[in-house]
Amino acid sequence: MSKTTPSLLVQGYEVVIGFETHTQLTTRSKLFSRAPTGFGAEPNTLASAVDFALPGALPVMNKGAVQRAIEFGLAVNAHIAEQSVFARKNYFYPDLPKGYQISQFEIPVVQGGMVEFFLDGEKKSVRLVRAHLEEDAGKSLHEDFIGQSGIDLNRAGTPLLEIVTEPDMRSTAEAVAYAKELHKIVTWIGICDGNMQEGSFRCDANVSVRKPGAELGTRREVKNLNSFKFMQQAMDYEVRWQIEQIEDGHAIQQATVLFDPDTGETRSMRSKEDAADYRYFPDPDLPPLVISRAWVEKTRSEMSELPRVMAARFMADYGLGDYDAGQLTQSKATAAYFEAVAHASKQAKLASNWVMGEVSRRLNAEEKLIEASSVSASQLGALVNRIADGTISNSAARLVFDALWTGAGQDVDTLIDAKGLRQMSDTGELEKIIDDVLAANVKNVEEVRAGNSKAFNALVGQAMKATKGKANPAQVNELLKKKLA
Template identity: 75%
Template sequence: MSAPLIHGYEVVIGFETHTQLATRSKIFSRASTAFGAEPNTQACAVDLALPGTLPVMNREAVQCAIKLGLALGSHIALESIFARKNYFYPDLPKGYQISQFEIPVVQGGEVSFLLGDEQKTVRLVRAHLEEDAGKSLHEDFIGQSGIDLNRAGTPLLEIVTEPDMRSSAEAVAYARELHKLVTWIGICDGNMQEGSFRCDANVSVRKPGAPLGTRREIKNLNSFRNMQQAMDYEIRWQIEELEDGRAIEQATVLFNPDTGETRAMRSKEDSADYRYFPDPDLPPLVIAPEWIEATRTTMGELPRAMAARFVGGYGLPEYDAAILTQSKAMAAYFEEAAKASEQPKLASNWVMGELARRLNAQEQDIHQSPVSAQQLAQLIKRIVDATISNNAARQVFEALWSGAGSEVDALIDSLGLRQMNDSGALEKIIDDVIAANADNVAQFRAGKDKAFNALVGQVMKASKGKANPQQVNDLLRQRLA
């Protein structure tokens, strides 16, 4: 299924994602990577590029790169090299960034995900190790800027895609899937507000069948909402420029979430502008095949494999499986509830429905849920064995959530929600309702189904909501036959 055209133009998007690696020290020094320290308190002599200092590779950062390569089905280079990427910003102490250019550590691979009901796959060009720069601070200074070098030297994996995405919705879905993957395998904490997962979107438009258009790179998108808004604005702006007869100039742009607009920051550099050359202070990075295989054994089940198992083993729809594997914690919660209740589809419905709704409303993660998987499983059992109705189950769930109790059966009794399953008592209520509602009985027998629903409602009211709805339907139809 091809992407829809926008005013006759096809959208082309590629992504570059800077993933901060979950190491305790920096990529070429032993300085801490902890977030939130006072400015310039976590920048050592190596990070500051003082004379005589030499970089030393962080083994754990390489381990993270290997994990990513395995998760993406990429080729992991047994030998890769570091290069100096030369540019001059105040927050770059060396005057160059140590990165990888010609031979990156992770090559190729792909990210697959669902966009609605459609399977999408984005091809990757590479993922390379590099150091982060510092940070320029403007907001706290009047008429001047400050430099915080705490981030300088923080280890990054820059993950670069082919220009495979054809809409902002597809690009955001890709970013979400990549975010899920890097947090799942434990190489990144995924905190976008702290800059741990930053995306740059290369956006261009073209007429169908035409060569790729001139791209503009939207830098440092740090929320999925901002990504969507920034790309949508940029797409509209580029189309309007072309329709007005103006050419698009390659540029780096910033997104202003307050105005919802992008604005050009500088002309976009190409690789030649950075004058890459091999870093003479770092030998080639050599990874033994045994290291890769040892890492593979520790990876555990990946989200795509787990989703496939949920479909095959629990009979869940692909959509359910994709949602439930958005995080390890959610997948584990569902699986515990599904096994304990022996009702995987009902467990899926409750996790994706009532539980997710409440967590989202309170902006909580699933590990913060006041209702445990075992409690949810017990609740589901009581629905299945007709102890309570679905409506009563929601009331019990509310009581569990608010801390009114912890035992499902005790709450059912204390709230008076146990269903009436005594057929003799129920038959008497039904006979009384039939006797008192002769008009509805006559209308039903004349073929009006709404009259039957009215009778059901009267029975439920008379039983104070405790009657089993299915049993009511069955007995009432028997009586009216």
């Protein structure tokens, strides 16, 4: 079960969500043919005899797809089956020329596993049932034809890894957080490019509601959610719709539904099939898929550091908390940027604050990835150094950061001097200014000695004003306390 606090109830109902995610694997060719995988080509130009289901054309397994399935299994601590079986999933649709889809049913290649993530600072976990290899179907085209449809088989046979969860999620926010974490994992290890608009990462949400403690409710499957924004909207609507139906005395019918982003509503597409409806049976054209332990261990040794492992290292090496380490490992690029800043500044926590703060804020505002940051890691490292050694204050550092971001200068020290932001380092000069402030504010001095903390803050403000903000606030506080003792 998901590690959750008691479930958040919606109008007295508990929300139950499970996910099925189709991740398109990053192989150059299809799952059972040598036809190329690609996006945007002219219809039916990336399909072979196997994809067209021409008589006598036989499938041949793509080893690269198996390799990527192994990598995913290792990334989520799953069991990699030494032997798995391909099956025929029988259904009839125009974009499925064979009349069946080659998939895996009873014995999938990846079994079990766990995806962990944070939501509002709380650690969550979602159990995986399985991840199995299967081929994609083609695509029906309706827009360019009057009274008829066209079929494009470019996608037919494209390798997919379908990742199925237990119904562990108890809110739509938790479900979206899971989807984002899964997206991070598959893109991090490089098995999927994660492009949701092109269909490389497609999520189906199985949504149901129930009264607390009751049996699981009837689920409706919301298909092909291709953005996190629409995913949230679709599930929120579906939850409200199901509750309204139950409250009005109607039973929920198991169904497959689509989300219409224009109306913000889901609509039923067809009744939901069960496994028996597909008449699965082992594909006689494909032998069992055998994966040796040596292959698994070789893959394990060659994989790059995983997000959860890197996050643990950040906590151990840099003294960061769970949340910071998780945020900084949202992508390889973010993690690399942070480490470069931390190494340049030797101030890991301060570096973390700036990467998650000012840098992220600017990137989000301009809809940029961190690879396109206008402030390099070396520049931010130099800036963090100047904050840590007391050369500039935090407020002055933001001015320097703004100038770096807009390209006003490339050198941190030059910008500090050009803008006159260097903090006062002459203790004697600062003491003289403080003496003048105390002499000019006798009433405040008397109030401080009488125990009024607000009066002390007023003296700090006067001292900072007298130094035109160039004094180190901590030093001002220390000197004032000393002189007022």
